[in-house]
Amino acid sequence: MRQIAIISGKGGTGKTSIVASLFALAGRAVAVDCDVDAADLALVVPGDDVLREPFVAGRKAVLDCESCAACAECVSACRSGALELDTDTETIRVDPLRCEGCGVCGLVCPMGCVSYRDNVAGEWMVRRTSSGILVHAALGIAQDNSGKLVAHIREEARRLAKAEGHDLILIDGPPGIGCPVHAAITGADLLLVVTEPTLSGEHDLIRVMDLADHFMLDVNVLINKHDLAPRLTSRIEALCARRGVDVVGRLPFDPAVPVALSRGELPLVVESVAPHLHALGIALLGRQHVSPGVLPRREARPVDRGAVDD
Amino acid sequence: MRVVFASGKGGTGKTLLSTSLALHMSRAGSRVTYADADVEEPNGHVFLRPTNVVKSLVTVPLPVMVMPTCSGCGLCQEFCEFNAVISLKDRAVVFPELCHGCGGCLLVCPEYVLGERGRDVGVMTRGRSGDMDFRMATLHVGEARSAPLIEALTSSLPADGVVIVDAPPGTSCSTMAAVRGADLVVLATEPTPFGIHDLKLAVGMTRALNVPSVVVVNRADLGSPHVLDLLEKEGLEVLASIPHERAIAEAYAHGEMALDVSPSLRRAIESLERRILQ
Ligand code: SF4
Ligand code: SF4
Ligand code: SF4
Ligand code: SF4
Numbered sequence: 001m002r003q004i005a006i007i008s009g010k011g012g013t014g015k016t017s018i019v020a021s022l023f024a025l026a027g028r029a030v031a032v033d034c035d036v037d038a039a040d041l042a043l044v045v046p047g048d049d050v051l052r053e054p055f056v057a058g059r060k061a062v063l064d065c066e067s068c069a070a071c072a073e074c075v076s077a078c079r080s081g082a083l084e085l086d087t088d089t090e091t092i093r094v095d096p097l098r099c100e101g102c103g104v105c106g107l108v109c110p111m112g113c114v115s116y117r118d119n120v121a122g123e124w125m126v127r128r129t130s131s132g133i134l135v136h137a138a139l140g141i142a143q144d145n146s147g148k149l150v151a152h153i154r155e156e157a158r159r160l161a162k163a164e165g166h167d168l169i170l171i172d173g174p175p176g177i178g179c180p181v182h183a184a185i186t187g188a189d190l191l192l193v194v195t196e197p198t199l200s201g202e203h204d205l206i207r208v209m210d211l212a213d214h215f216m217l218d219v220n221v222l223i224n225k226h227d228l229a230p231r232l233t234s235r236i237e238a239l240c241a242r243r244g245v246d247v248v249g250r251l252p253f254d255p256a257v258p259v260a261l262s263r264g265e266l267p268l269v270v271e272s273v274a275p276h277l278h279a280l281g282i283a284l285l286g287r288q289h290v291s292p293g294v295l296p297r298r299e300a301r302p303v304d305r306g307a308v309d310d
Numbered sequence: 311m312r313v314v315f316a317s318g319k320g321g322t323g324k325t326l327l328s329t330s331l332a333l334h335m336s337r338a339g340s341r342v343t344y345a346d347a348d349v350e351e352p353n354g355h356v357f358l359r360p361t362n363v364v365k366s367l368v369t370v371p372l373p374v375m376v377m378p379t380c381s382g383c384g385l386c387q388e389f390c391e392f393n394a395v396i397s398l399k400d401r402a403v404v405f406p407e408l409c410h411g412c413g414g415c416l417l418v419c420p421e422y423v424l425g426e427r428g429r430d431v432g433v434m435t436r437g438r439s440g441d442m443d444f445r446m447a448t449l450h451v452g453e454a455r456s457a458p459l460i461e462a463l464t465s466s467l468p469a470d471g472v473v474i475v476d477a478p479p480g481t482s483c484s485t486m487a488a489v490r491g492a493d494l495v496v497l498a499t500e501p502t503p504f505g506i507h508d509l510k511l512a513v514g515m516t517r518a519l520n521v522p523s524v525v526v527v528n529r530a531d532l533g534s535p536h537v538l539d540l541l542e543k544e545g546l547e548v549l550a551s552i553p554h555e556r557a558i559a560e561a562y563a564h565g566e567m568a569l570d571v572s573p574s575l576r577r578a579i580e581s582l583e584r585r586i587l588q
Contacts, residue, residue, distance in 0.1 A: 010320045010321055011321040012321005037318070037485075037511070038318045038319045043507055079411065080412075103389065103412075141514040141515050142482070142519065144483045175350075176480075177350045177351065177451060178454055178456045179454035182454055200562075207451060228559060228563065258502050259532065259533060
């Protein structure tokens with residue numbers, strides 16, 4: 001079973017629409033949307049969710065007891081700043097958005113006032129689609145635990161892939177280089193980094209490549225909107241060459257892509273982009289895995305794609 | 311006045327807007343502090359190019375054995391909610407990347423063998439950019455939890471003047487750490503289904519934290535034209551929209567400030583300024 005994680009450092013580089021396109025091209029695969037903070041893949045992968053489960057992770061302190069002495073021991077022991085003494089009512093207020101469930105308040109309270117409740121951190125879903133299975137999730141608003149939820153849905157994806165004989169898992173990764181990203185990329189066979197030719201894109205790319213080194217992962221780079229700034233594109237290509245990283249594809253900028261997306265269509269319908277996506281699919285997945293059936297359905301309007309760095 | 315720029319998804323123009331507003335207000339004579347709290351991928355410095363830079367390490371507390379008398383009783387391991395410490399026969403071993411620094415294991419240890427040392431998780435940078443005070447924090451590569459670093463940055467910000475914060479994308483703990491304490495949150499979005507879906511999540515977060523928010527629509531002409539109606543129906547205040555412009559893309563690509571080359575960006579920034587000063 002091969003697992004390819006697609007990440008971007010910062011968001012907004014077109015990662016999700018590229019994952020959706022690869023998923024459509026592969027025709028038979030499991031896709032996992034690990035950007036559980038802002039899960040967008042399901043918006044462009046039509047199908048029905050056949051399973052929807054709550055995700056319980058961590059716990060929150062509950063402090064409401066008759067015998068509270070208002071000694072505020074708990075308040076000073078809590079390092080998350082989640083507790084506050086209301087001097088009018090002499091009761092303790094918990095801010096559940098700050099509480100990490102560490103248990104220190106329960107440890108220090110002399111009156112045995114503290115109990116803990118399970119925390120529903122979000123939910124996760126399984127969707128059946130014409131290309132296979134999509135496992136996606138939604139972290140509850142203002143919730144911690146994104147890393148745990150990512151690890152959980154990746155495990156589900158692996159289980160489903162094994163059970164149903166899929167040999168490819170496509171992982172749509174979250175932005176950044178922190179905990180949910182670690183959970184999304186550990187154990188992947190290949191990391192595809194989608195970048196764009198801007199100085200900040202280059203800066204983010206370097207940090208992502210450093211992270212990949214840290215986890216000892218193979219990296220491929222895709223430069224999106226490469227024709228917007230050809231000189232910066234060459235600079236990024238030179239950077240990749242220096243670090244021994246393959247640039248597996250370049251996609252042109254076409255304003256028809258966001259227009260297609262807002263109609264719920266993939267970049268595969270945009271004539272200027274589709275052949276490059278096919279080539280990318282073949283380079284990453286192998287020719288035998290790319291279904292020839294997915295071809296542009298609609299003609300894109302012609303555009304001025306003048307470079308911005310000439 | 312603290313203004314925080316956030317967005318559900320990345321790449322919607324947070325950094326473009328926050329650096330432009332900081333430059334504009336600083337030129338107009340306000341005392342401006344710009345803080346880049348997108349600690350996993352900070353980019354503000356690419357545009358503001360700070361000088362006179364001073365760096366320092368940010369540490370979080372990490373339990374360590376300070377006495378050799380561990381009895382291997384296992385109480386620390388039993389207590390830790392995050393499986394960050396295990397007890398062996400004669401010592402306790404802490405896994406730094408799992409530890410939340412709650413201090414609980416120190417409290418439960420009957421032999422008082424545990425103490426704490428600082429473990430650095432990132433770098434805090436201070437400098438000047440023109441007349442502006444520039445701050446940023448950068449998470450060490452490989453480090454998992456960015457919220458403590460963001461809190462260290464936001465708690466060091468001045469209470470007066472105009473403080474402009476660039477938050478990390480998303481709606482979870484690290485974004486919240488940057489958004490807390492804001493007087494106004496500016497949510498940057500795009501008129502695509504992704505942009506709108508993620509904007510709704512971001513609005514949910516600002517409402518949960520009880521901070522007022524306004525919306526700026528970036529690349530407003532690429533995508534669905536009905537977005538503005540949709541946002542107003544949701545009860546959101548759309549303060550400005552910026553079209554997709556070659557001049558902005560060009561300046562942004564090269565790390566230049568787009569403020570002086572794009573009248574539409576300038577108009578958007580001026581309406582933000584009016585909203586802040588009102
Ligand atoms: S469980 Fe920990 S974080 Fe939550 S209120 Fe108690 S001491 Fe604070
Ligand atoms: S430590 Fe217990 S008794 Fe004291 S204020 Fe907290 S909840 Fe009340
Ligand atoms: S400080 Fe808290 S999180 Fe860290 S090892 Fe001790 S009990 Fe666990
Ligand atoms: S609680 Fe203290 S004595 Fe017991 S195993 Fe942990 S460190 Fe050792």
